[in-house]
Amino acid sequence: MSTAAAAVIASPAPSRLSPAGGGQHQHGTLTADRAAALLAGCASARRASELHAAALRAGVDRGKAVDFRLQRAYAASGRLDLAVALLRGAPDPTTVFYTSAIHAHSSRGLHPAALALLSDMLARGLLPTAHTLSASLPACNGGSLAVGRALHGYAVKLALSGDSYVATALLGMYARAGDAAAARALFDDMRPDPHVVSVTAMLTCYAKMGAVDDARSLFDALPDKDFICWNAMMDGYAQHGKPSEALRLFRRMLRSGVEPDEVSVVLALSAVAQLGMAESGKWLHSFIKNSNNNPRVRLNARVGTALIDMYCKCGCLEDAVAVFEGLISDDGKDTDIVAWNAMINGYAMHGQSRKALELFSQLQQAHQQGRLWPTDITFIGVLNACSHSGLVDEGRKLFESMEKEYGMEPKIEHYGCMVDLLGRAGLVAEAFDLVQSMEKKRMKPDAVMCVSLLAACRLHKNMELGQRIADYLVANGLANSGTYVLLSNIYAAAGNWQEVGRVRSMMKASGLQKEPGCSAVEIGRRVFEFVAGDTSHPRTEEIYAKLEEVMGVLVREHRHVPRTELVLHDLDEAAKEKVLAVHSEKLAVAFGLISTPPGTAIKIVKNLRACADCHAVMKLVSKVTGRRIVFRDRNRFHHFVDGDCSCGDYW
Secondary structure, eight states: OOHHHHHTSOOOOOOSSSOTTSSEETTEEOOHHHHHHHHTTOOOHHHHHHHHHHHHHHTOTTSHHHHHHHHHHHHHTTOHHHHHHHHHHOSSOOHHHHHHHHHHHHTTTOHHHHHHHHHHHHHTTOOOOHHHHHHHGGGOOGGGHHHHHHHHHHHHHTTOTTSHHHHHHHHHHHHHHTOHHHHHHHHHHTTTSOOHHHHHHHHHHHHHHTOHHHHHHHHHHOSSOOHHHHHHHHHHHHHTTOHHHHHHHHHHHHHTTOOOOHHHHHHHHHHHHHHTOHHHHHHHHHHHHTOTTOTTOOOOHHHHHHHHHHHHHTTOHHHHHHHHHHHHHGGGOOOOHHHHHHHHHHHHHTTOHHHHHHHHHHHHHHHHTTSOOOOHHHHHHHHHHHHHHTOHHHHHHHHHHHHHHHOOOOOHHHHHHHHHHHHHTTOHHHHHHHHHHGGGGTOOOOHHHHHHHHHHHHHTTOHHHHHHHHHHHHHTTOOOHHHHHHHHHHHHHTTOHHHHHHHHHHHHHHTOOOOOOEEEEEETTEEEEEETTOOOSTTHHHHHHHHHHHHHHHHHHHOOOOOGGGOOSSOOHHHHHHHHHTOHHHHHHHHHHHHSOTTOOEEEEESSOOOHHHHHHHHHHHHHHOOOEEEEOSSOEEEEETTEETTTTOO
16 A cells, blocks of 8 residues: 555544554454455445554555455445545556546546556556446547547447447437437347346437437337336437327336335426316326325425426416425525526516515525525516516616625526516617627527517517517527517518518428417316317317307407407408317316316416417406416416406506
8 A cells, every 4th residue: 555545534532443552452452354344345435444453554455356355445435535645656557546546536526537447457458348348438528539539449349349238328329319311220139138227328319319219119018117118218308399299207206116206296397387277287196195105205305396387378477486495494404596486487487476586585685694695587576577577777786786795697598588678668779788798798599589689679669679680680690480470470461461471481481380379277187288270189160159159249248359450461351250269278267167167267278478369368257257367378367357367457
């Protein structure tokens, strides 16, 4: 053992292994075999240092077995610095020594250090074994893929690529890098009986790329699936716009007898949040609370945050608040900042801007006491809250405080929030100046920000600026379907149908298509979807009859006048009224009215922003029917109660 390595070991107090005055064990001399045996199951840094000191006194620390066990004991206890010090000081380290150190670093995510140890080992002329390669390959992530490819070649040269552990590690490396072709080639070589770890890695690769059908084929062909496999498949569906499939898979997982873990329930909650299915979310919450016999599922900060997010996105703000308050009051401790961010964003989403700012004030107090630290996501939440309620002065102060008080440089998302805030408030010129000021920060505005500014131009009828912004987007390749639709709408609102035709021709030439509006209403635990003018539902006649009945009441008794100026097509007034009457959210409301008992709340989710006419109609429907209508559009929630909306008509 080297002097440098010994020096890092603090001299412990005399113990029963190392009596004061010498290196004798109380039952005889401490031998190398005895020291190695005592170190075998040691995972405590203090215990390892005591045994190390005893071995030094007894003069048995230089044996390879003792040296190796000491390294493993220090690594197991988290003292990788001491393990590496011993490795560096060893006079003749073997491949086994290096493999152990590489695995200790790689398994803890210390990838550069693991690869540096591998490089050192190869420089000494030591040949890697299958265990060395399988420990090193997980460290070849991101920019280290070239190293991984080199190790693949090395494995082939040493005839180790056929080893099941090496092959699985190689497959996992390519899968994480998104190289499906290389991963699939390795996977096919493992047939007919690939290891479940290899199948999971291949599943993850396909899921990451969005090839969910290929992933599902693999999944279905696997006879014995553990919860990790189920999670990989659910994640693929949840991340690529198939939340219904993810939720169905979770239910099937439970029926199969496989117990979920924390990741499983978080994925299921994410799927429910995307669908906006409150009843399914409450069932999941109940499942989590009753999972007492499953040690892998606990209502901790991570699961609690997913519940808060789910309840907020399902329109159940009160339930989200209850979960949040339960988390922060648990044992009198503050919960994770992510949960605070979720709750602040939830308040913002529901138009409860003042409550969002009050919660942020509480967070500031916790920050001053050194208990919590706001993140960039926190400021996105509070700035969105200001935007949804037109709190311009508050938003400006918060934006400025990021650098002045918290040392955070605003990101493009924060600039986007400010542009949205100013644009909605009619300060379009100031919003445009803010976008131009980003050049000083070497930031380039993205399409989302520019479309937000373009929407403000349309809202406040600033056609000249809207044209300039649209030209910028088209010239810089940032135009999307929303860009063309908004510009077309600006011209249509001004009655300039020639320009409308030109913009629509440009959109057609670009190959872009307008995203169709779709509204979904939850009845029980089933979701029913409608598009404008939909006639596909079995109860279509009842739906349209109910809609006609309700609209008649609104026109006769409440003098509702259809907002035909919102129909951006060159049609006569009667035709425009017919177009407005069959918007998807109106059909969803009518279906909700005929499918639920009187007094039941109706919850609707739409993929696009609600138009002003539908907003006005839903306010009146809530009044004449006594129903509460919870409506989630692309931007936020609207709670319609007795003729009023929670947004205060500011959205």
